[in-house]
Amino acid sequence: MTIFLNVRLTIFRHFDFIWSVPIFDLCNEVTDKFSDMLPYKNLIVIDKKSNVAVYKQLALQFINLIQEGKLLPGAELPSTRTLANDLQLHRKTIMAAYNALVTEDWIDNLPRKGYAVSLRLPVVRPRSYNTNRLGAYKGISSFGFEKLETVIYPSVSLAHSRIVVNDGFPDISILxxxxxxxxxxxxxxxxxxxxxxxxxxxxxxxxxxxxxxxxxxxxxxxxxxxxxxxxxxxxxxxxxxxxxxxxxxxxxxxxxxxxxxxxxxxxxxxxxxxxxxxxxxxxxxxxxxxxxxxxxxxxxxxxxxxxxxxxxxxxxxxxxxxxxxxxxxxxxxxxxxxxxxxxxxxxxxxxxxxxxxxxxxxxxxxxxxxxxxxxxxxxxxxxxxxxxxxxxxxxxxxxxxxxxxxxxxxxxxxxxGELARHIKKANKLYAQRCDFLSDLINDELSDVVDFTKPTGGMALWLKFKPTFPLSKIVKKAGTMGLAFTGSVYNEDVNGRFNACRFGFASLQEEEMKEAIHILRKSADSLVK
Amino acid sequence: MTIFLNVRLTIFRHFDFIWSVPIFDLCNEVTDKFSDMLPYKNLIVIDKKSNVAVYKQLALQFINLIQEGKLLPGAELPSTRTLANDLQLHRKTIMAAYNALVTEDWIDNLPRKGYAVSLRLPVVRPRSYNTNRLGAYKGISSFGFEKLETVIYPSVSLAHSRIVVNDGFPDISILxxxxxxxxxxxxxxxxxxxxxxxxxxxxxxxxxxxxxxxxxxxxxxxxxxxxxxxxxxxxxxxxxxxxxxxxxxxxxxxxxxxxxxxxxxxxxxxxxxxxxxxxxxxxxxxxxxxxxxxxxxxxxxxxxxxxxxxxxxxxxxxxxxxxxxxxxxxxxxxxxxxxxxxxxxxxxxxxxxxxxxxxxxxxxxxxxxxxxxxxxxxxxxxxxxxxxxxxxxxxxxxxxxxxxxxxxxxxxxxxxGELARHIKKANKLYAQRCDFLSDLINDELSDVVDFTKPTGGMALWLKFKPTFPLSKIVKKAGTMGLAFTGSVYNEDVNGRFNACRFGFASLQEEEMKEAIHILRKSADSLVK
Missing domain, CATH: 3.40.640.10 (Type I PLP-dependent aspartate aminotransferase-like (Major domain))
Structure with missing residues (x-):
């Protein structure tokens, strides 16, 4: 029976791809004597433009094959001549790679047999980090991290949102x-x-x-x-x-x-x-x-x-x-x-x-x-x-x-003086945006939210009326392309406030209009 | 008796200077009725090129004078006309500054008396931070900071050193x-x-x-x-x-x-x-x-x-x-x-x-x-x-x-690929410097230090022989313009090693020569 193994090849610095390669003929036990028949021409990719010496690339890729369990202890490697021919490299390059691997005890040079993966290696298990076991880290001090979860990993994908309302960030375009x-x-x-x-x-x-x-x-x-x-x-x-x-x-x-x-x-x-x-x-x-x-x-x-x-x-x-x-x-x-x-x-x-x-x-x-x-x-x-x-x-x-x-x-x-000039410019712009958003909300959402216009800063604090549970509003708005990052105080996080910050400093007027429009529609959908 | 007070003037963004100003006539009690005779023309400096509005500059400088105790509660301020004339500003600007100060309760506009520093201010004490009292911070958790003192604040001034030997830093000139x-x-x-x-x-x-x-x-x-x-x-x-x-x-x-x-x-x-x-x-x-x-x-x-x-x-x-x-x-x-x-x-x-x-x-x-x-x-x-x-x-x-x-x-x-190229270039240069320094020390200091040439990295570990106590060597070398930053293991810090790291990666050959020359002279001075 021929086993096809998905081999992930990482070509130096640029690409990752998956290759289905026939690996072993299996008959009850894994036999390694065919390992020198591995399709090295496909398995090993040398990037001649790379700054890593070719023999080092070669050695590292052999180490990977050993670590991934594709070359097991005792597996024979192809002769330097064969591999040089396969990979279209100079035989001395192959020699240098094999010598490096011998120095580091990955492979042995056996009399009459040639090069083979060392039997004295610790049993190499691939991907030590690809584990869910807690091992030595049982009971690490994760005290106080529970609430952070929802703060750090937001539920709404920003990539799929047309408008992102933040916590009160400056406008990076005027930097x-x-x-x-x-x-x-x-x-x-x-x-x-x-x-x-x-x-x-x-x-x-x-x-x-x-x-x-x-x-x-x-x-x-x-x-x-x-x-x-x-x-x-x-x-x-x-x-x-x-x-x-x-x-x-x-x-x-x-x-x-x-x-x-x-x-x-x-x-x-x-x-x-x-x-x-x-x-x-x-x-x-x-x-x-x-x-x-x-x-x-x-x-x-x-x-x-x-x-x-x-x-x-x-x-x-x-x-x-x-x-x-x-x-x-x-x-x-x-x-x-x-x-x-x-x-x-x-x-x-x-x-x-x-x-x-x-x-x-x-x-x-x-x-x-x-x-x-x-x-x-x-x-x-x-x-x-x-x-x-x-x-x-x-x-x-x-x-x-x-x-x-x-x-x-x-x-x-x-x-x-550039910083002072920038602060002055930003103050002027943000003040306009604060006015604009406040007026807009007064016009469009006064039955849904209460707020007091602040004397400064970069956000409004929108207190939603009890008929409009914020968690539902935010979820609904998310489906219409509006995402909130930052301080949303609903039942998940400090729930008794039913309020959120709406950062205006970084938003264009058109964006604010659309955001309020979406909030309006979200609110309406709850009342219906 | 006339008191001269050293007044620190900070002209916006650029200069600090000290000015001796006659402030009060003292006769048992401080009298403030002469405060409107303060030399405002000298005390207040307006930067018309600044991005801070002139009235704000003015208001802030008055606040400073009040906070520094130069204007005490009850002190009368000059009339807007007088101050405008003194400072060559428009009277409306002075009005704006005074109004701002009134809004914030720093000063009052008293009927028939004009503007005066508010009596309802909390007793303003200048320079809250200019104190050695621990106050609320008695017993803060400084556990484990004792040894850090000598590490963070080195005894030898770098500014007065011709050569600084670091812990093994890269050479920034090839960045x-x-x-x-x-x-x-x-x-x-x-x-x-x-x-x-x-x-x-x-x-x-x-x-x-x-x-x-x-x-x-x-x-x-x-x-x-x-x-x-x-x-x-x-x-x-x-x-x-x-x-x-x-x-x-x-x-x-x-x-x-x-x-x-x-x-x-x-x-x-x-x-x-x-x-x-x-x-x-x-x-x-x-x-x-x-x-x-x-x-x-x-x-x-x-x-x-x-x-x-x-x-x-x-x-x-x-x-x-x-x-x-x-x-x-x-x-x-x-x-x-x-x-x-x-x-x-x-x-x-x-x-x-x-x-x-x-x-x-x-x-x-x-x-x-x-x-x-x-x-x-x-x-x-x-x-x-x-x-x-x-x-x-x-x-x-x-x-x-x-x-x-x-x-x-x-x-x-x-x-x-720039990073890989840089690492390759750096490796070549640092390998040469490692060789150079190792040879130099073998030639010049073999009776003073032992070391093993490392296979990589950016520093040598110099173990000084017992006749050459490192603390003395370092001190003597310091007087000749050679400073060590980083890991010096002498009696102060992990004393039993009498050894230090000598970073070679960032030093030119001439600098290494001079550093070793100074170490040679330091060692000789101890033997004499």
């Missing part, structure tokens, strides 16, 4: 790409690249931190020095670093209700017990917060004062002052997440909490990702020098050297 | 910079940027993982699919992710002696108890390892088979096979750190352990940082699909979206 490429080119100059490659600053690139300090002091009414600043891969890493240093398992952490999901999940992963404080039109409610602080030993407060995530409200002056008083009275550790500060459409001059009086208690976290776009992951943490140095050490263990290349590139954008 | 810029430009095209900005793949960019799969299967005799691959910020993050999932406080982790410092520190930070196994000329000694496995409940083995860090030895075939047997027999969790695989100067065809038979137990970690240079932080982890998905979830909590921009750029380099 000053040429200016970025110019700065990137400067950074790749030998002297710069050599300098940033040799130096190691666990707190982040000094050039970047210097320019960022000036930017932050100017835009946020701060007065910090470089020693107060650590740069990171996006705000998320900064939150991770701060929270990991602060939280011990069992600690109580206060967050708003609702709050930024990935921060809550992270705190829970670190073992925190979350206490939730409501959010209203003036932001986090500080009176119930004070009650909580009186009655609990709270380790950390996580707060988002500007364009709160997900609800988009901004903390009022009264609440801001009350919160600063509480921070002092309870000597409270605080993470202030100010991811969206740079986008304000009315004159809305609330400074960060961190610019107030808090005796160093507030760890201020921000990001340039909302300025430049999601692929540009650049965050930062502002804290006392002592805390920054601890965070830098933890960062070194997680992410040795940080993102010096992007940091240097963006330094150029800050110093040339 | 295909134009090809990288070309690929970077392609990635910044709207469609690509929009796609990678919209999609979210916690395991890393699918394009990159696909190309990397082919590269790894071809070069390392593996047979993995995309689902087995997670990309990360350098190998360090991959080690962090794997170790964090596996290690619980109190777990026993086996490492070599010596081992890669930052991995050991990370394991200790996670609460592991380290058990150390000696390394000899054939790599990690597997016989004592077997003894350890017999007598201990070992949670994890960390191993570096190729060009072991720091000692540069490669695991022999016998040890490799023994290790694979032990992994199976004890169903052992293993992190294989193969940071340096791509650089081999003799035909040295040992495949990674991960290409062998281990039933999915080996987590294989590698990096492109050694190929492209330290600023290019790109690492990866190979594991079973199940483990990769857990690691992806943890990565999302630490570093939301990963490094898509660089991943896409390097995808282009892999697909065009």
């Amino acid at each position: 000053p790409a040429e200016a970025i490429i110019k700065e990137y080119r400067n950074v790749l100059e030998y002297t710069t690249l050599n300098r940033i490659g040799t130096e190691w600053h666990a707190e982040g690139s000094p050039d970047f931190r210097k320019s960022l300090c000036t930017f932050l002091n100017q835009t946020r009414g701060m007065d910090i020095g470089m020693d107060n600043l650590l740069t990171s891969r996006g705000a998320q890493m900064a939150i991770y670093l701060a929270a990991s240093l602060i939280i011990q398992p069992g600690d109580k952490v206060v967050v708003s209700d609702p709050s930024y999901l990935l921060a809550s999940m992270l705190f829970e992963r670190l073992g925190a017990e979350l206490i939730r404080v409501p959010v209203d039109e003036e932001g986090m409610c500080t009176v119930p917060l004070e009650e909580i602080l009186k009655n609990n030993d709270v380790r950390l407060l996580y707060v988002i004062p500007h364009h709160h995530h997900p609800t988009t409200v901004t903390l009022s002056v009264q609440r801001r002052n009350h919160l600063l008083q509480l921070i002092k009275a309870y000597d409270l550790a605080v993470i202030e997440d100010d991811y969206d500060y740079d986008f304000r459409y009315q004159y809305d001059p609330y400074l960060p909490l961190a610019s107030g009086d808090h005796g160093g208690n507030i760890i201020y976290i921000g990001s340039l990702t909302k300025v430049l776009g999601t692929p540009f992951r650049l965050g930062y943490m502002i804290a006392t020098q002592e805390f920054v140095q601890s965070a830098a050490k933890l960062r070194a263990l997680i992410d040795l050297r940080g993102e010096v290349l992007m940091e240097q590139t963006v330094t150029g954008l800050i110093d040339s | 295909p910079a134009e090809a990288i810029i070309k690929e970077y430009r392609n990635v910044l095209e709207y469609t690509t940027l929009n796609r990678i900005g919209t999609e979210w793949h916690a395991e890393g960019s699918p394009d990159f993982r696909k190309s990397l799969c082919t590269f790894l299967n071809q070069t390392r005799g593996m047979d993995i699919g995309m689902d087995n691959l997670l990309t990360s910020r350098g190998a360090q993050m991959a080690i962090y992710l794997a170790a964090s999932l596996i290690i619980q406080p109190g777990d026993k982790v086996v490492v070599s002696d010596p081992s890669y410092l930052l991995a050991s520190m990370l394991f200790e930070r996670l609460g592991a108890e380290l058990i150390r196994v000696p390394v000899d000329e054939e790599g990690m000694c597997t016989v004592p390892l077997e003894e350890i496995l017999k007598n201990n409940d070992v949670r994890l083995l960390y191993v570096i088979p190729h060009h072991h860090h720091p000692t540069t030895v490669t695991l022999s075939v016998q040890r490799r096979n023994h290790l694979l047997q032990l992994i199976k027999a004890y169903d052992l969790a293993v992190i294989e750190d193969d940071y340096d695989y791509d650089f081999r100067y003799q035909y040295d065809p040992y495949l990674p352990l991960a290409s062998g038979d281990h039933g999915g137990n080996i987590i294989y970690i590698g990096s492109l940082t050694k190929v492209l240079g330290t600023p290019f932080r790109l690492g990866y982890m190979i594991a079973t699909q199940e483990f990769v998905q857990s690691a992806a979830k943890l990565r999302a909590l630490i570093d939301l979206r990963g490094e898509v921009l660089m991943e896409q750029t390097v995808t282009g380099l892999i697909d065009s």
